[in-house]
Amino acid sequence: MIAQQSATYTSNLVDYQRALSLYNNQQYLAAQSLFSSVKKTAKEEILQSDCTYYIANCAVRLNQQNADQLVENFVKEYPTSTKRNTAFVDVGDYYFENSKYAYARKWYDKVDENALGKNEKQKFYFNNGYSAFSSKQYNDAKKYLSKVENSQEFGSQATYYLGFMAYEGDDYNAANEYFEQVSDQERYKEKLSYYQADLNFKLGNFEKAIELAKARLGTSDDEEISELSKIIGESYFNLEKYAESIPYLKAYKGKRGKRDTTGKWNNTDYYQLGYAYYKQKDYENAISEFNKIVSGNNSVAQNAYYHLGESYINLDKKQEALNAFRNASQMDFDLKIQEDAWLNYAKISYEIGNPYQSAPQVLAGYLQKYPNTSYKEEIETLLIDSYITSKNYKEALKLLEGKKSFENKVAYQKVAFYRGLELYNESQYLEAKNLFDASLKEPRDPNYTARATFWKAEADYNLTNYDDALIGFKQFQQMPEASSTPENENINYNLAYTYFKLKNYGQATQFFNQFISNKRNDKVRLNDAYLRLGDGHFVSSEYQSAISAYENAIKLNEIESDYAFFQKAISVGYTGQSSKKIKELEKFISDYPNSKLRDDAMYELGNSYVKANETEKAMGVYNRLNSEYSMSSFVPKALLRQGLVYYNSGENESALTKFKKVASEYPGSPEAVQAVSTAKLIYIDLGRVDDYARWVKTLDYVEVTDADLDNATYEAAEKQYLDNATDKAIKQFNGYLSQFPNGLHALQSHFYLAQLYYKKDLLENAVPHYKYITEASQSEFTEEALTRLSQFYLEKKSWKQAIPLLLRLETEANFPQNVVFAQSNLMKAYYQLENYNDAFTYADKVLASTKIDNKIKSDAHVIIARTAIKTGDETKAKIAYTQVEKVATGETAAEALYYNAYFKNKEGKHEASNQSVQKLAKDFSGYKYYSAKGLVLMAKNYYALNDAFQATYILESVIQNFPEFNDVVTEAREELRKIKAEEAKTNSSIQLED
Numbered sequence: 006m007i008a009q010q011s012a013t014y015t016s017n018l019v020d021y022q023r024a025l026s027l028y029n030n031q032q033y034l035a036a037q038s039l040f041s042s043v044k045k046t047a048k049e050e051i052l053q054s055d056c057t058y059y060i061a062n063c064a065v066r067l068n069q070q071n072a073d074q075l076v077e078n079f080v081k082e083y084p085t086s087t088k089r090n091t092a093f094v095d096v097g098d099y100y101f102e103n104s105k106y107a108y109a110r111k112w113y114d115k116v117d118e119n120a121l122g123k124n125e126k127q128k129f130y131f132n133n134g135y136s137a138f139s140s141k142q143y144n145d146a147k148k149y150l151s152k153v154e155n156s157q158e159f160g161s162q163a164t165y166y167l168g169f170m171a172y173e174g175d176d177y178n179a180a181n182e183y184f185e186q187v188s189d190q191e192r193y194k195e196k197l198s199y200y201q202a203d204l205n206f207k208l209g210n211f212e213k214a215i216e217l218a219k220a221r222l223g224t225s226d227d228e229e230i231s232e233l234s235k236i237i238g239e240s241y242f243n244l245e246k247y248a249e250s251i252p253y254l255k256a257y258k259g260k261r262g263k264r265d266t267t268g269k270w271n272n273t274d275y276y277q278l279g280y281a282y283y284k285q286k287d288y289e290n291a292i293s294e295f296n297k298i299v300s301g302n303n304s305v306a307q308n309a310y311y312h313l314g315e316s317y318i319n320l321d322k323k324q325e326a327l328n329a330f331r332n333a334s335q336m337d338f339d340l341k342i343q344e345d346a347w348l349n350y351a352k353i354s355y356e357i358g359n360p361y362q363s364a365p366q367v368l369a370g371y372l373q374k375y376p377n378t379s380y381k382e383e384i385e386t387l388l389i390d391s392y393i394t395s396k397n398y399k400e401a402l403k404l405l406e407g408k409k410s411f412e413n414k415v416a417y418q419k420v421a422f423y424r425g426l427e428l429y430n431e432s433q434y435l436e437a438k439n440l441f442d443a444s445l446k447e448p449r450d451p452n453y454t455a456r457a458t459f460w461k462a463e464a465d466y467n468l469t470n471y472d473d474a475l476i477g478f479k480q481f482q483q484m485p486e487a488s489s490t491p492e493n494e495n496i497n498y499n500l501a502y503t504y505f506k507l508k509n510y511g512q513a514t515q516f517f518n519q520f521i522s523n524k525r526n527d528k529v530r531l532n533d534a535y536l537r538l539g540d541g542h543f544v545s546s547e548y549q550s551a552i553s554a555y556e557n558a559i560k561l562n563e564i565e566s567d568y569a570f571f572q573k574a575i576s577v578g579y580t581g582q583s584s585k586k587i588k589e590l591e592k593f594i595s596d597y598p599n600s601k602l603r604d605d606a607m608y609e610l611g612n613s614y615v616k617a618n619e620t621e622k623a624m625g626v627y628n629r630l631n632s633e634y635s636m637s638s639f640v641p642k643a644l645l646r647q648g649l650v651y652y653n654s655g656e657n658e659s660a661l662t663k664f665k666k667v668a669s670e671y672p673g674s675p676e677a678v679q680a681v682s683t684a685k686l687i688y689i690d691l692g693r694v695d696d697y698a699r700w701v702k703t704l705d706y707v708e709v710t711d712a713d714l715d716n717a718t719y720e721a722a723e724k725q726y727l728d729n730a731t732d733k734a735i736k737q738f739n740g741y742l743s744q745f746p747n748g749l750h751a752l753q754s755h756f757y758l759a760q761l762y763y764k765k766d767l768l769e770n771a772v773p774h775y776k777y778i779t780e781a782s783q784s785e786f787t788e789e790a791l792t793r794l795s796q797f798y799l800e801k802k803s804w805k806q807a808i809p810l811l812l813r814l815e816t817e818a819n820f821p822q823n824v825v826f827a828q829s830n831l832m833k834a835y836y837q838l839e840n841y842n843d844a845f846t847y848a849d850k851v852l853a854s855t856k857i858d859n860k861i862k863s864d865a866h867v868i869i870a871r872t873a874i875k876t877g878d879e880t881k882a883k884i885a886y887t888q889v890e891k892v893a894t895g896e897t898a899a900e901a902l903y904y905n906a907y908f909k910n911k912e913g914k915h916e917a918s919n920q921s922v923q924k925l926a927k928d929f930s931g932y933k934y935y936s937a938k939g940l941v942l943m944a945k946n947y948y949a950l951n952d953a954f955q956a957t958y959i960l961e962s963v964i965q966n967f968p969e970f971n972d973v974v975t976e977a978r979e980e981l982r983k984i985k986a987e988e989a990k991t992n993s994s995i996q997l998e999d
Contacts, residue, residue: 017047021056028059037063054083058092065096076112090120098132106136110145127156131163143170178208202236211240231258231268239277247281254278260993272298272994276309288316295329296954299988299995300961304338311342313954314349324923325947327353328958331361347371348380355387355394358927360936360943361966363397365404385412392416397931398424411449418447422457429464430860430894435766438464455484459492463499469764471506472729478503497523498530505537514541514550532561539572548576564821567593567600575609587613601819604630604637611643620650636817638783641667641676648680657687665700671782673706673752706747719750726757735761752778756786759793768797779810788818792826804834825854829861832868841872848872859892867897870904883908899929899936906942915946922946937967941977948980953988957981 020043027036037060044056061075069075076096080089097112113133121129134149147170150163168179202217218233218240225233238253254277259268279294295313298306314329330353333346354367368388372381389412392401398420405417425440441461448454462477478500487493501516517538524531539554555573559566570593578586590610594603607630614623627643634640648663664680664687671677681701688697722737738758742751759774771793778790791814798807808831815827832847851857851865870885882904889901906921922939930936940963947955960981964974989995 017043017052021047021052024056024059028063031066033063033066037067050083054079054086055088057082058086058088061092062095062099065099090117094121094125094129097136098128101132101136104139106139109133109136110140110142127153131156134163138170146170202233206236206240209243211244214240227258231256235274242277242281245284247284251278251281251285254281259991267991269991269993270297271992272301272303272309273305275992276305279309280312283312283316286319288319291316292320292325293951296952297988297992299953299957299985299992301994302336304336307333307336307338307342310336310954311346314346318349323353323357324919324926324943325952325955327357327359328955328962331962332958344375344378347374348378348384351384352387355391357923358395358930360922360926360930360940361962363400363930364391364395365397365401369404389413389416392420393423395930396423396928398427399931414447415449418444418449418453418457421447422453422460425457425460425464427895429460432467434464434467438468451484451486452490455481455486456490456492458484459487459490459496459499462503466499466503466506468766469506469760471503475500475503475507495520495524495530498534501534501537505541508544510541510545514538514545517541528561529564532558532564535561536569536572539569539576543572543576546579548579551576552580567597567602570597571600571602571606574606578609578613583613583617587617601821601824604634604639605819607634608639608643608646611646615646615650620654623650636783638785638787638817641671641674641782645676645680648683652683652687657691660684661687668704672704673747674782674784675752677704677706677782678749706749706751715745715748715750718744719748719754722754723757726761731761731765752781752784752786756790759790763793768800772797779813783817788814788820788823791817792823795827795830799830799834802837804837808834808838821854825851825857825861828854829857829864832865836868836872839875841876844868844872860894863889863893863897867893867900870901874904879908879911896929896932896935899925899932902929903935903939903942906939910942910946913949915949919943919946933967934970934973937963937970937973941973941980944977944980948984953984956984957988960984 020039024036024039024043027033027039040056040059040063044053044060047053047056057075057079061072061079064072064075076092079086079092083089086092093112093115097109097116100106100109100112109132113129113136116129118126118129130149130152134146134151134153137143137145137149147167150167154163154167156163202214202221205211205217206214215237218236222230222233234253234256238250238255238257241247241250241253254274257270257274259270259274261268275294275297279291279298282288282291282294292313295309295316298309298313301307301309310329310333314326314333317323317326317329327350330346330350334343334350337343348371351367351371354364358364359367365388368384368391372378372384372388378384392398392405393416395401401420402417402424405413405420408414408417421440421444425437425444428434428437428440438461441457441464444457445454445461458477459481462474462481465471465474465477478496481487481492482496482500487496497516497520501513501520504510504513504516517534520534521531521538524534535554535558539551539558542548542551542554552573555569555576558569559573570589574586574589574593577589587610590606590613593600593606594610597603597606600606607626611623611626611630614620614626624647627647630637630643631640644663644667648660648667651657651660651663661684664684667674667680668677668684681704685697685701688694718737718741722734722741725734725737728734735758738754738761741748741754742758745751748754755774755777759771759778762768762771762774775790775794775797778784778786779794781787791810795807795810795814798804798810811827811831811834815824815831818824818827828847828850832844832851835841835847836844845868848865848868851861857865866885866888870882870889873879873882873885886901886904886908889897890905893901902921902925906918906925909915909918909921922943925939926936940959944956944959944963947953947959960977963977964981967973985995
């Protein structure tokens with residue numbers, strides 16, 4: 006048995022040695038298999054222990070899944086084995102040699118370093134330290150590498166890595182010391198040259214950094230060349246050798262992130278190259294770099310934006326400079342730069358306008374922030390002037406309120422005057438008058454005092470305060486400065502009209518004649534003056550003079566010749582030439598088939614036939630009037646006349662038929678009252694008083710027994726009205742209607758009450774009275790009531806209520822200006838209701854009219870343009886907005902100018918588009934909506950022109966400054982998102998929102 010055991014042991018030892026030999030020859034799988042065989046038959050614990058050790062070691066080297074567990078099992082199974090510590094070291098060394106440093110560290114942590122020999126310790130310290138270094142566990146790395154920095158075998162390597170860790174940790178002095186210790190060794194020279202160049206740069210040794218980096222350039226790859234170029238460029242930059250820095254700064258390729266296919270620059274990189282160009286006065290290239298700094302918010306960005314502004318100024322690009330200086334002025338990293346930027350921003354705002362806020366606001370803001378500035382006097386002068394030049398009079402008034410200096414009071418007088426003019430042009434006459442009064446309270450400049458006096462009178466005229474208007478016009482005329490004002494040109498015309506409204510026809514004709522004698526070029530006004538001159542003579546029974554005036558109007562062949570022709574015919578009749586009057590009226594009806602006065606002419610012709618005893622012709626004309634113009638106010642008059650003709654001819658039944666028709670179809674009208682009165686006489690003549698009594702009971706507006714009281718009450722109210730006792734008249738008319746709601750004079754009372762309330766600007770009170778008139782049968786008051794009532798609904802934006810009234814006014818109006826009023830507002834109302842076809846139709850009707858002022862013409866073109874935009878017909882819109890620009894004022898002009906910029910942007914004319922936006926900012930800064938839309942357009946233009954800074958800054962400013970315009974802000978956000986996403990591809994400083 007002993008012999009047998011000895012033989013087995015010997016055999017196992019032989020196999021063990023063979024397995025060990027295989028292991029040493031790195032044939033780990035075969036060795037592992039043989040070690041396993043030996044272990045199965047070995048009885049000796051030491052042999053089993055050694056086999057278990059090598060089986061686990063082979064598993065590690067073969068990267069088998071259970072390798073770690075086999076090593077752990079070996080340690081647990083044989084805790085006293087001399088190979089326990091060696092196992093930990095061996096496994097750690099294996100992973101170290103295969104660069105699996107995290108695995109190596111796991112096993113090195115298990116090693117008992119006190120059990121290692123001196124040489125083993127040094128290797129262990131280095132390997133463990135380097136593994137920690139590679140795993141970026143720098144504290145542990147320093148701990149172990151520091152233990153071998155003086156080692157002959159590992160010292161230079163440890164020193165290099167300790168230096169690198171100091172470098173990475175920004176401890177540049179320590180790094181430099183470590184690197185100096187190994188700089189003479191060939192193996193580190195190549196690696197150290199870049200780090201030493203960078204270290205010297207970071208330590209401020211720029212000349213040395215340049216020397217080292219240049220020496221390394223020739224032997225580096227592309228990535229390192231980029232980094233070395235950056236070191237050289239920045240070193241030259243810091244030495245203020247800007248020309249030398251430029252080629253190296255340009256050669257830098259940027260940092261590349263994990264997901265980046267190309268390198269990215271950051272804002273500081275763009276700043277340095279931009280500033281280098283700036284110092285060389287190469288402003289084009291400076292701008293090209295500075296404007297890539299998007300959304301910067303640090304001292305570098307503030308400096309960049311300030312110098313970007315200066316670069317733009319040097320190239321005379323003031324709009325771009327305004328944005329750059331504004332941005333720099335909003336940052337407080339460098340207070341001196343902030344103040345200088347504010348100053349430049351303020352001055353440029355004054356010069357070219359400002360789309361974000363009015364120039365006066367900017368200038369006043371600068372003085373408020375820097376009250377002790379050395380530029381105070383200069384800026385105050387600009388501020389005062391800017392109140393006028395900015396044209397944002399509404400905002401300027403707020404800024405001027407309470408300012409005491411003489412210059413500010415002079416400015417206040419002008420600004421109040423111009424704001425009054427704006428309101429006047431918007432038909433807000435009461436508010437305009439208040440502003441003219443405010444201007445007159447500061448009578449500093451006689452020229453503006455005169456002009457404010459004139460326009461206050463104009464406002465009074467439009468408010469029907471004719472007495473006050475007359476006083477104002479006369480005051481203006483007597484002022485020495487009046488003769489040099491543009492208003493003086495037509496003062497006689499204004500005075501004549503005012504006298505005409507006051508029914509002082511003698512004075513009216515005198516002033517119309519004075520105007521006519523001096524005004525031969527303005528044919529539109531001259532034509533109107535002849536017409537009113539004729540009317541003045543006509544009302545004064547000076548018929549021959551009236552005929553002469555009407556004939557002069559006809560000769561001009563301008564506008565309203567139908568009115569002149571008609572009035573001439575009537576005047577001829579009053580001179581006793583009855584047959585000539587008839588011929589003139591017949592010619593009128595034939596020659597003016599579309600005239601609004603044709604029904605008037607038919608009525609007059611019928612009356613003339615009656616007077617000439619040609620009753621058959623009269624009846625024929627009356628019948629023609631009734632059928633062709635069923636809605637005319639002359640129909641009840643014609644019916645009444647027919648009844649009277651029958652009555653005078655003894656045809657009582659025919660007369661009664663006509664009178665009853667008038668009474669039933671036109672209740673409450675003067676014609677109905679007369680028809681009832683004449684019918685009463687017929688019934689009395691026929692002895693049929695009972696029939697009359699029964700009939701009249703069906704007419705609720707006839708209160709026969711109260712007629713005298715009715716008349717007396719009405720006449721008392723009317724007297725107050727004629728005496729201009731407004732409040733008393735209102736009280737008495739209300740009293741009359743309360744006592745006689747269906748009285749003989751109910752229609753007139755409602756009309757006068759409505760007019761009185763309108764005059765006092767109590768429109769809500771006037772509405773029910775105007776409604777009464779429009780719902781009653783047609784009368785001489787209907788046209789005015791339709792005009793006023795529709796105007797009320799238009800101001801309330803109650804389009805659906807306004808439209809039926811405007812449609813009636815269009816067909817029923819006798820005055821051409823009321824037809825134009827109806828058509829122009831129908832186009833607006835239909836547009837607001839998105840009924841674009843009808844909006845187009847009425848805009849064309851308005852433009853076809855010969856007598857429209859520029860404001861209405863502008864409105865018509867604007868409706869066409871807006872409707873074209875809404876329906877996608879931009880070609881038509883462009884043509885229409887071009888027409889609008891020629892005649893528009895105020896907000897409409899701002900809109901037209903915006904679309905001028907819009908279409909230029911569409912055509913790729915980006916610089917021309919920006920010029921239009923600049924003009925919009927300067928001349929129409931008070932219209933914020935179009936300012937905001939213009940800015941978004943400007944941002945698109947700048948981005949198309951490769952100016953990312955301008956584009957993003959403008960869009961961010963829109964989002965910040967115009968939150969009230971949701972549609973504009975939404976568009977700005979979307980544009981900003983797209984631009985930032987594109988710029989982030991090359992600029993690592995741009996942070997994208999989630």
